[in-house]
Amino acid sequence: MADSSQKKEYYTSLKQRTVLVLERIAGKDTAVEIEKIENTLLKLLPPQNYAGAQGAEVQMIKAYE
Numbered sequence: 001m002a003d004s005s006q007k008k009e010y011y012t013s014l015k016q017r018t019v020l021v022l023e024r025i026a027g028k029d030t031a032v033e034i035e036k037i038e039n040t041l042l043k044l045l046p047p048q049n050y051a052g053a054q055g056a057e058v059q060m061i062k063a064y065e
Contacts, residue, residue, distance in 0.1 A: 010044050013037050 017037040020030040048056045 006044060010041065013041050013044075017041070 017034060020034045020037065024030045024034065050056050052058070
C-alpha cells in the first residue's frame with residue numbers, strides 16, 4: 001500500500017470494523033455490516049505470490065539479510 005489515500009481508506013475501514021465487532025460482542029447484530037467492510041478490505045489489498053523466485057517469502061528473506 002504505497003498510496004497514502006489508500007492507507008487512510010484501509011485504516012478507516014479497519015477502525016469501523018473494530019467498532020462493529022465490539023458492538024457485536026455487546027449484543028448488537030452487526031454481522032452484515034462487518035461482512036461488507038471485510039469484503040472492502042479484501043479488495044483493497046491485491047493478492048501476493050508466495051511461490052517462486054520473486055515470491056513474497058523470498059523477497060522478505062532477501063530484505064532481512
